[in-house]
Amino acid sequence: MKIRFGFVANALGLWDASPSKALTFTRYSAIPKHERMEKLKEVTAQNLHHTKRILYYNIAHEIKLYRFSSSLVPLATHPEVMWDFVTPFKTEWEELGQLIRQFQLRPSFHPNQFTLFTSHRTEVTMNAVKDMDYHFRMLEAMNALERGIINIHIGGAYGDKETSLNRFHQSIKKLPSEIKKQMTLENDDKTYNVEETLFTCEKAKIPMILDYHHYMANKGGVDLSHYLQRIFNTWNTIPKVHISSPKSDQAYRSHADFVSLDFILPFLKMAKVLNEDFDIMIEAKQKNLAMLQLIEEIASIRGVKRLSGGEIEW
Numbered sequence: 001m002k003i004r005f006g007f008v009a010n011a012l013g014l015w016d017a018s019p020s021k022a023l024t025f026t027r028y029s030a031i032p033k034h035e036r037m038e039k040l041k042e043v044t045a046q047n048l049h050h051t052k053r054i055l056y057y058n059i060a061h062e063i064k065l066y067r068f069s070s071s072l073v074p075l076a077t078h079p080e081v082m083w084d085f086v087t088p089f090k091t092e093w094e095e096l097g098q099l100i101r102q103f104q105l106r107p108s109f110h111p112n113q114f115t116l117f118t119s120h121r122t123e124v125t126m127n128a129v130k131d132m133d134y135h136f137r138m139l140e141a142m143n144a145l146e147r148g149i150i151n152i153h154i155g156g157a158y159g160d161k162e163t164s165l166n167r168f169h170q171s172i173k174k175l176p177s178e179i180k181k182q183m184t185l186e187n188d189d190k191t192y193n194v195e196e197t198l199f200t201c202e203k204a205k206i207p208m209i210l211d212y213h214h215y216m217a218n219k220g221g222v223d224l225s226h227y228l229q230r231i232f233n234t235w236n237t238i239p240k241v242h243i244s245s246p247k248s249d250q251a252y253r254s255h256a257d258f259v260s261l262d263f264i265l266p267f268l269k270m271a272k273v274l275n276e277d278f279d280i281m282i283e284a285k286q287k288n289l290a291m292l293q294l295i296e297e298i299a300s301i302r303g304v305k306r307l308s309g310g311e312i313e314w
Contacts, residue, residue, distance in 0.1 A: 002277045004238075004311045005295055006065020006106070007287045011054045019051040023074035028081065040074060040081075041088055047072045048092040055099045062309035063288070065240075065279055067108045068138070076134050077127070086141045097142035106279065107148040108240075109135040116155030117171035118164040125171045136179045149240070151184040151209055154192045154200060161192075165200060172204060186211045186242060189253045193220035194227055198234070207235045211242040212267045213283070217253050225270050232276055239276070243267075243294075244283040255283055258290040261297045268298070272314055 011017055023043045031039055051068065058066055075081040086093065100107055115131045116124065132150060139148040157164050172180060186209040187197040194215050201208040208231050215224055232239040245263040247254035259282060271278065284290035291310075298314075299306040305313045 001272060001275045002307065002311060002313045003298075004064045004106075004279045005282060005291050006058075006063055006067065006279065006310070007282045007291045008067040008110075009069040009287070011057045011288050012286060013289065014053060014057060017050045017053050019047045019054060019069040020071035021046050021050075021074075022071060025075060025078055025081070028075060037083070040083060040085075043074050044072065044085060044089065045092070048089060048096070052092075052096060052099070055096065055105070057288075058105065058310075059099065059103050061288075061292075062311070063291075064104065064310055065106045065108070065281055067110055067281060070109055070111055070135065072138065073134070077130050086137060090141070093138075093141035094143070097144050100142060100144050100147060105147070106238075106240075107139070107142070107144050108281070109138070109148070109150045111135055111150065111152055113153065115152050118155030118158065118168045119171075120158065120167065125174060128171075129174050132175060132179050132183070136182060139182065145178075145182060148182060149184050149207075150179075150182045151186055153188045154185060154197060157191050161196070165196070168200065169204060180206070184209050184240070187214050187218070189214040189217040191218070193218050193222055194224060194231070195220065195222045198227055198231055201234050202230075207239075209240050209242055211283075212264060213242070213244040213246065213253075213255070216263075217246075224267070225273075228270060229274055232274065232278065239278040241267075241271075241278055241280050242283055243280050255285055257285045259284050259294045261294065268314070 009019060021043050023039060028036055051072065055066065073085040076085055099105065111131050115128045117128055119125055135150045139145050154168055184207045185197055185201050187194045198208055210231050243259060243264055244255040245260040246252040247256045282291040282294065295310065295312060298304055299312055303314060307313050
C-alpha cells in the first residue's frame with residue numbers, strides 16, 4: 001500500500017508565511033468607510049501570496065496533500081460585509097489552481113466547528129450553508145473542484161442523537177448538489193463515533209474521513225478493524241485519514257506537537273491488512289515538521305520504502 005502525507009495551513013520554518021492573517025469586524029468597522037475595501041483586499045492578497053509560497057514549499061518537498069486555511073478571506077461570510085473576493089484576485093486564484101493541477105496536489109478545506117447541520121435553529125443551518133458556499137467558491141476560483149474536498153463534522157446531539165441525525169439528513173438538502181458533492185464527514189472525539197458517522201455517510205452517500213485520534217478518544221465500543229474497509233469503500237477516489245496523537249493522558253483530546261509512532265502504529269498495521277492506498281493528513285501542532293518527522297520514523301520500519309519526500313510504500 002502507498003500512503004501520501006500532508007499538513008494543515010502553515011508551513012513552519014517559512015518566514016512570515018501565515019495564510020490566516022485576520023481582519024476582525026471590530027477593526028474593519030473602525031476603518032473609514034472609503035478605506036475598508038482596500039484593507040480587505042490587502043489582507044486577502046497577503047494570505048493568497050503566503051499560500052502560494054506554501055504550495056511551492058510542498059512542491060519542493062513532494063508533498064501532495066495540503067489543507068488550505070479557512071481564513072484566507074477576512075469577513076467573507078459576515079452578514080454586514082460579504083464581499084466579492086473572487087473577481088479582484090482572479091489571477092491569484094488561478095495561479096494556485098495551476099499549481100494544484102500541474103503537480104497533482106490534493107487540496108482540502110475544514111470549516112470550523114460552527115458549520116453544522118444538526119441544529120434545530122434555522123439560522124444555524126443557513127449559516128452552515130453560507131460557510132460551505134464560501135469554501136466551495138474558493139475551490140471553484142482555483143478550478144480545483146475535481147481534486148478538492150470540504151470536510152466537516154456531523155454536529156451536536158442536543159440530547160437526542162436519533163432526532164439530530166434525522167435533522168442532519170433533512171438539513172443537508174438545503175445544500176446545492178454541487179457543494180454536497182465536495183463534502184466529507186469525519187468522526188469526532190466526543191459525540192458521533194466511527195459507527196454512527198459511517199452509517200450517516202453511507203445513508204447520505206458522502207465519503208467518510210477516519211480520524212484515528214478521535215476514534216481512540218471516542219471508541220463507543222466500536223472495533224475499528226470491523227469498519228475500516230467500509231469506511232474506505234465510501235470513497236470513489238483515494239480514501240483520506242486524519243492522524244494526530246494526544247498531548248497527554250490528562251489532555252487526551254488535545255493534539256500533541258508531534259505524532260507518536262507508537263500511538264498510530266496499530267492503525268497502520270490494521271490498514272496494512274487491507275493493503276489499499278490511502279492519504280494521511282497530519283493534524284499535529286508542529287504541522288509540516290511533525291509530518292516530516294513521522295515519515296522518517298515510518299520509513300525506518302522494516303519493509304517500508306520511502307518513495308518521495310511525502311510518500312511511503314509498505
